[in-house]
Amino acid sequence: MKINHASTSQTGARESNQDETGARVGEHSACFLVCDGVAGTAGGEQAARIARDVLLTHADDRPFTACDSKAWVEDAEEAIRLAQRKNLNFERMSTTLAALFIDRDRQLAWWAHAGDSRVYHFRRGFIHSVTRDHSLAQQLKDAGVDNTGINSNLLYNALGAEGTQPVSYSEVMPLEDGDVFLVCTDGFWCNLQPGEMEQALRMVSSPQEWLALMHKAINRSEKKDNLSAVAVWVGSPQDTTLLQSMADSARFLPSRD
Numbered sequence: 138m139k140i141n142h143a144s145t146s147q148t149g150a151r152e153s154n155q156d157e158t159g160a161r162v163g164e165h166s167a168c169f170l171v172c173d174g175v176a177g178t179a180g181g182e183q184a185a186r187i188a189r190d191v192l193l194t195h196a197d198d199r200p201f202t203a204c205d206s207k208a209w210v211e212d213a214e215e216a217i218r219l220a221q222r223k224n225l226n227f228e229r230m231s232t233t234l235a236a237l238f239i240d241r242d243r244q245l246a247w248w249a250h251a252g253d254s255r256v257y258h259f260r261r262g263f264i265h266s267v268t269r270d271h272s273l274a275q276q277l278k279d280a281g282v283d284n285t286g287i288n289s290n291l292l293y294n295a296l297g298a299e300g301t302q303p304v305s306y307s308e309v310m311p312l313e314d315g316d317v318f319l320v321c322t323d324g325f326w327c328n329l330q331p332g333e334m335e336q337a338l339r340m341v342s343s344p345q346e347w348l349a350l351m352h353k354a355i356n357r358s359e360k361k362d363n364l365s366a367v368a369v370w371v372g373s374p375q376d377t378t379l380l381q382s383m384a385d386s387a388r389f390l391p392s393r394d
Contacts, residue, residue, distance in 0.1 A: 138241050138312070140167055141370045143344040145352065149324060150361035155182040156322050157189040158365050163198025163241075168206075169367045170236035173254050173322040175295050180220075180230030184297050187220060188213040188232050196238070203247050203309050206238045210249050210296075210304050217297035231297035234304070235268065235320050237369060239312070246316070246371075247309045252295040255326050256307075259317035259374075262339050264331050270323075271295075271302065290323070314372035317344075324362030328355040342375045344368035 140162055148154040155174030161167065172188045174181020191213040195205075213234075221228045233252025239245070248256040253270040269275055271294035294302045317338060319326075329351060337350040348368050355364060 138244055139372055140239070140241070141344055142169060142367060143348050144365075144367040145348050146365035147352075147363070149363050151363050153182065154363045154365075155185055156324070156363045156365035157182075157185040158367050159189045159193045160367060161193050161196050161198075165198055165200050165240075165242050166196065167239040167241060167369075168192060168196035168236065169239075169318070169320050169369050170234065171254050171320050171322050171365050171367060172296075173233040173252070173324070173363065173365070175231045175233065175252070175292065175298065176290065178229040178231065180224070180227030181232060183220065183227060184217050184230040184232035187216050188234055188296055191216050192236060200240065200242055201238070202240075203238070203306065206236070206247070206249065207304075207306060210234070210236070214296045214304075221297065229297075229299070231295040233292070233295050233322070235322075237318050237320050237367075239369075239371075244312045245309050246312050246318075248307045248318075248320075249304050251304045252292050253290070253323045255319075255321055255323075257319040257321070257326075257334065259319070259335070259338060260313060261315065262374075263335055266307075268305065268307075271305070312371055315374045315376065316371040317374045318369040318371075319366060320369070321366035322362075322364065324364035325351075325355065325366045327362075328364070338374070344370045 144158045157172045159170045172185035174185040195209040233254040235250045235254035237248045250268045255268045257267045258265045273291040341347045
């Protein structure tokens with residue numbers, strides 16, 4: 138199974154970049170992630186770095202299961218809490234997490250997330266699924282309540298935070314040739330509409346080009362948070378996306394009867 142990936146992390150208008158990205162691709166397995174240190178408490182960048190390092194250290198090139206990855210996430214949180222106890226200046230540091238795991242031997246994928254960093258799954262050029270934020274804004278939306286004006290950064294879950302809820306995990310799913318994943322922090326996705334992501338995907342031939350094109354759209358917005366993302370292409374997305382676009386176009390061609 139061919140896997141191509143690219144990553145980006147930019148400071149934006151912030152004084153520092155508290156985001157971390159990571160990727161490890163081996164013969165049997167792969168792991169891709171982003172972590173975003175939670176603002177408002179000291180040490181967010183350290184919490185993000187700890188989580189990234191623990192997960193990538195565990196995800197060496199050997200077969201692993203969803204249960205293994207869950208244990209690794211728990212190890213990452215425990216490492217953050219240990220660092221909190223060692224340095225009281227950072228006793229409240231925490232980080233979001235979005236992590237994609239791939240079993241290359243069995244062609245399976247699953248993901249984990251905490252906070253408002255997201256995993257998008259694209260299939261045949263369109264968004265197939267996306268994680269649901271652990272935020273007050275998402276809770277209000279799910280309840281059918283208008284969340285206009287609600288600070289989207291009000292989170293109820295993050296690694297290392299007080300009273301956090303369990304990390305969310307997806308089902309293990311079979312991969313298809315042409316599957317695409319975008320693993321990103323809120324500074325990246327909040328400045329893009331889903332349609333913009335899909336349109337950009339149909340216009341490029343590599344994950345590097347895809348990230349660059351989405352950055353152009355982000356740069357037109359006023360908000361400039363730290364913005365980080367990892368793009369992961371499985372097989373040949375450009376071919377499957379083109380075939381899907383041709384099929385969609387054919388449905389709208391005038392009949393020649």
